[in-house]
Ligand SMILES: C[S@@+](CC[C@H](N)C(=O)[O-])C[C@H]1O[C@@H](n2cnc3c(N)ncnc32)[C@H](O)[C@@H]1O
């Protein structure tokens with residue numbers, strides 16, 4: 001059997017489905033449950049309508065692996081958004097009730113439910129639809145009927161899957177959930193089968209639930225269950241000019257006028273270590289040691305546009321972290337130079 005090749009890849013089609021929803025309905029508060037390495041959050045972080053973006057996963061290591069990719073880079077400062085954005089990542093389970101996930105417009109669960117044991121799935125539906133109760137929920141999960149078109153798939157598609165449902169099973173679970181929690185639900189999917197195998201349905205089946213009632217303030221008193229892993233904030237510069245000069249974690253941005261327009265600023269309240277400030281004018285020039293080129297951050301910081309955009313060296317370091325290799329003292333970017341192939 002010819003392997004099925006999706007173009008674009010299936011995971012991108014799932015993200016595209018969410019992005020199209022966001023484009024159409026402009027949710028302000030969006031959360032992704034079982035966000036893994038934050039790939040969906042990464043694609044949503046500069047959507048103008050989104051003001052709060054939250055990721056939750058039970059696996060802290062997987063969250064930490066790529067969380068730095070959510071930090072704004074110089075390029076984002078050059079093409080800034082007019083609105084502020086707060087990104088929060090939490091380690092916790094979708095079976096726990098935590099007020100951090102109250103009041104959301106959209107909650108996505110992309111390829112999550114099939115990783116939950118029966119007891120957890122029962123708790124999850126109560127937590128998501130009964131407690132979090134967002135306006136919209138998007139759930140995607142494998143469609144078991146499609147597996148006959150996947151030659152390498154002998155059992156479940158992934159060893160950690162606890163189940164894979166056919167369309168009837170998924171739709172009956174989702175319809176019952178919708179009835180129970182006063183939502184309506186529609187079904188669709190991504191990953192179209194070839195023409196002659198249409199009867200198997202989409203590779204990933206998707207349910208979109210919409211709440212039938214207006215939000216109540218009922219549950220804001222619940223106690224925190226999740227562990228905060230990371231928080232980053234993108235604030236339009238005119239609202240936050242003075243924060244360039246502050247390094248305190250909890251200080252709120254001040255409103256000030258800004259002649260430079262609306263660049264964004266970054267504030268971190270994560271547990272990252274504070275790196276030492278580079279001595280002014282010391283060791284400024286790049287140098288080669290073995291096959292490693294050291295480019296002092298101070299040298300980069302001296303570029304007027306960089307200085308204007310970053311405000312201080314710590315912001316520059318934060319922006320670079322995860323994107324390039326830093327020296328152990330955090331004061332230089334390291335580039336590997338391939339001396340053998342450089343001529
Ligand atoms: C297949 S991955 C999801 C991938 C991701 N949503 C995407 O589309 O790229 C499933 C994720 O769910 C997480 N997970 C499993 N059980 C969970 C639970 N009880 N609460 C929160 N996350 C959970 C796993 O750690 C894993 O990162």
Ligand SMILES: [Mg+2]
Pocket residue numbers: 111112114115158161
């Ligand atoms: Mg899966």
